[in-house]
Ligand SMILES: Nc1ncnc2c1ncn2[C@@H]1O[C@H](COP(=O)(O)OP(=O)(O)OP(=O)(O)O)[C@@H](O)[C@H]1O
């Protein structure tokens with residue numbers, strides 16, 4: 314580059330006497346690579362030449378054309394390296410115009426502060442473990458807080474932010490209709506198709522209707538809806554509240570005497586809890602439709618599918634599915650909100666909170682679903 | 695090839711030359727019209743003016759972030775907006791900037807933030823880079839915080855760290871957007887001292903946007919006062935001249951407000 318300021322005289326080292334090195338050129342960030350290697354490797358070569366390695370080194374700066382803070386830092390770095398090898402380094406003939414900079418650098422750079430020691434493996438494991446428990450405690454406490462807030466508001470139903478709740482219902486649930494229906498339809502289709510291939514061998518492919526119906530209504534419709542909502546709304550809640558936390562909006566909320574749990578989380582939780590069962594019914598229907606399509610291609614009239622289904626499905630099947638979806642809607646929204654409100658600081662924090670929310674939600678969904686499976690089996694529902 | 699006399703003693707290029715520049719965002723009214731000024735090497739120039747008059751926007755033009763509509767900006771003799779992105783990038787390495795909000799990289803700790811430009815653009819050994827970064831942090835009074843993340847620092851500390859990062863490559867030109875806003879008077883005075891030391895001893899030119907009358911009076915060589923209504927430069931000169939001898943209304947208002955303040959705090 315033909316820029317006047319870029320005209321630099323690359324730094325050169327001249328070994329004048331045994332322990333004196335003259336530096337010529339620009340001593341700044343433009344110092345070429347490997348210049349210092351010559352100097353750092355020198356004592357080794359001196360000792361290999363079986364001369365007693367010199368215990369002192371003098372750097373002659375009189376030939377410098379530029380010395381800035383980066384240059385001074387390099388000198389200080391050299392000094393610290395040589396001092397570790399128990400050599401003394403002296404700097405001489407600092408050009409007059411650079412001496413304020415050199416003095417400033419020497420004055421400023423305090424002795425190296427000790428680095429924070431790294432944790433041992435056991436400490437790391439311990440920290441993670443205790444973090445996990447703190448995390449879980451916070452989560453459970455928050456769920457309790459949401460429920461408490463809800464109960465407190467029951468006598469004053471007008472204090473619930475219904476407008477916000479409705480807006481959230483629309484955004485989180487109504488807009489999720491197409492994707493939920495599509496996923497459920499395809500899962501029903503695939504399930505029926507796979508089952509039909511196998512059951513055909515035994516000539517019982519009429520039972521595909523029952524298989525699809527039971528799995529969709531008791532398990533899959535509910536679970537699929539919950540997972541779609543986790544990805545679509547739970548994560549959005551985490552991100553929204555996380556961004557508010559980062560912008561200190563949550564702090565502003567608190568200092569105004571408002572409650573983030575009551576005014577931000579509760580509308581979201583109510584919206585999702587009430588609407589998830591409705592969405593689940595749609596998902597169930599779409600899934601059954603998928604199964605029905607496969608049956609039709611196998612030559613069964615439409616009515617056969619539904620008759621077969623109604624013979625083997627009871628209201629308790631539908632009831633368990635919907636009950637679960639109510640619980641799932643609650644946990645998806647509450648966990649999403651909690652993760653958002655617990656966002657740390659820094660630019661990655663919102664992303665981290667969102668990821669954490671989704672992961673926690675999926676783990677909780679799977680766990681709860683298994684618990685319900687056992688529970689319903691024992692209760693014989 | 696441009697130099698006429700190889701051994702001319704004081705031949706220099708202006709770090710900043712602005713000519714008939716219109717400051718503003720596209721599809722919006724112009725904030726400042728046809729302004730021109732120059733900054734000499736080692737000079738500390740203050741851009742003053744009421745909030746919202748376009749100082750930060752002018753800085754965005756100067757550092758190549760916001761395209762200009764008309765006029766010319768030359769940095770070190772080269773037209774900033776003449777070439778494409780590569781051209782701007784090569785010029786960008788010649789100056790440092792501290793943004794109004796700090797703009798530290800949140801996923802890097804302080805010393806990594808300060809060391810990053812050196813790591814990217816120099817061939818210095820790792821150890822020397824770390825010493826240099828530590829030196830810059832100590833200069834702004836942040837020794838001991840090398841391994842903290844920006845988010846765990848106060849606003850003023852982030853600001854100082856941002857200045858340390860702007861100093862990383864020790865460019866010959868530094869843009870500072872409100873360096874002392876949000877700092878206590880002692881730290882702010884220390885920062886002013888640092889700016890003067892760097893300007894005098896390293897011949898660094900500074901373009902500083904600031905509202906702090908204290909810093910203006912002690913640090914700045916030449917103040918340029920902008921006005922929102924007149925959309926241009928209304929006064930220019932040493933802070934002392936503007937404060938005590940200028941007849942310009944805006945200058946009087948700008949500097950008298952400070953004396954009013956000091957009177958009220960006195961009472
Ligand atoms: N990205 C943008 N797009 C469009 N207009 C903007 C943008 N940023 C700022 N503005 C407008 O440009 C004007 C000048 O803003 P600017 O930030 O340059 O002011 P300033 O002089 O730095 O003020 P302050 O002293 O408060 O920092 C303001 O009216 C603002 O609304």
Ligand SMILES: [Mg+2]
Nearest residue numbers: 749750794871
């Ligand atoms: Mg500004």
